[in-house]
Amino acid sequence: MSYFDDKNVNLQALRKKAFNLRWAEVDDGVIPLTAADPDFPCSDKIKQAIIDYASDGYFSYTPKTGFDEFKSSFSNYVKDLKNEEIPVENVLPVDSAARAMYIIAKTVLKPGDEMIVFDPCDFLFRESCLAAQATPVYYSAGIDTKNRKMDLSKLESYITDKTKMVGLCNPHNPYGLVYTKEELDQIMTLCEKYDLYIMNDEIWSDIVYPDAKFTSIYSLGNERCKRVLSVFGYSKSFGLAGLRIGCVYATDDEMFQKLVEASDVMSTAGGATSISQIAAIAAMDESRDWLKSFLEHLTKNRDYAVEFINKNIPQLHAYKPQATYLLYVDIKDLNCKADEFVDFLRKEVKLSVVPGGHNYFGDQSEGHIRICIATSKEILYEGLNRLKEGVEKFVRK
Helix, strand or coil: CCCCCHHHCCHHHHHHHCCCCCHHHCCCCCEECCCCCCCCCCCHHHHHHHHHHHCCCCCCCCCCCCCHHHHHHHHHHHHHHHCCCCCHHHEEEECCHHHHHHHHHHHHCCCCCEEEEECCCCHHHHHHHHHCCCEEEEECCCEECCCCEECCCCHHHHCCCCEEEEEEECCCCCCCCCCCHHHHHHHHHHHHHHCCEEEEECCCCCCECCCCCCCCHHHHCCCHHHHEEEEEECHHHHCCHHHCCEEEEECCHHHHHHHHHHHCHHHCCCCCCHHHHHHHHHHHHHCHHHHHHHHHHHHHHHHHHHHHHHHHCCCCEECCCCECCEEEEECHHHCCCHHHHHHHHHHHCCEECEECECCCCEHHHCCEEEEECCCCHHHHHHHHHHHHHHHHHHHHC
């Protein structure tokens, strides 16, 4: 039996455990294609590693900067999968990729500084900047929809003497695009010209479809990447959101030490739990086959969902993502706010999706919805049928 057979989705467990807009937070009968969190259980290797670690009943303090095994596993993992040369000593496990973004913002930004945040993009770029009492400057040139690529042509005009950092979400959420080496070089060249840092979020870099190729900014060379401070996590590719495990890393020794200082791990106020690090080690070392099977399943879901929406729901347009398991869907032909349409779907056809707009992705995402496809074929098919029914009812009302 495949890891990703329909019967492997345990709805009884999900209705108790899956929060953040998902099964535990919706009314009975509602299908939540919402937060980026798989409906499938994690790999057996991860479960067994947790059981083995817990078997003697000891949950003692970890080293302040994390287990050495975690650091070496991470360095090997990104070398194998992304050809990144990250020094073992410059990897810090922390309690989620989101926390890593806040640590980077705290390290680089001060009140009065500015950070360029792409709009649309995941809200954590904005929120981490605000938490550091800096000002997000929204780069809203967005996307070249005709050629399906990022539009960086106006990026330099957003840089001021207060700019200190640029947020880079690669692969991009919600567009589902990967950056080319030329685009990354363009961003890096501007950061070199104006002495800016880069908050580099690669949490989606494991979920790249066979018809695309992920290129890390580290492909430009570690010497140029001294100004890059990076984020990774295990919630998207391995289903470990509830374990709160991610890491922050860098190639520059001095900047990495500043990240450690900002993380509060040396006072034991910050850091990642022992269990979460053990799970992440098992993910990186022993669960690559599981991840490969997951991507094969997601590819089928992506292809079906994009074709279904574009063929059967003429009022909507789904972009085919190169990466992530999120569909970014244009609903502008419905002539309504995304929140209004999402509320209608939930009430009328018992389907929950994420609305575009300021709260989640920025103002430029208004007129769109985001749909998570990391579920079973059966649930996805039913969800899309409800989406079609919901659009038909909304148009008639």
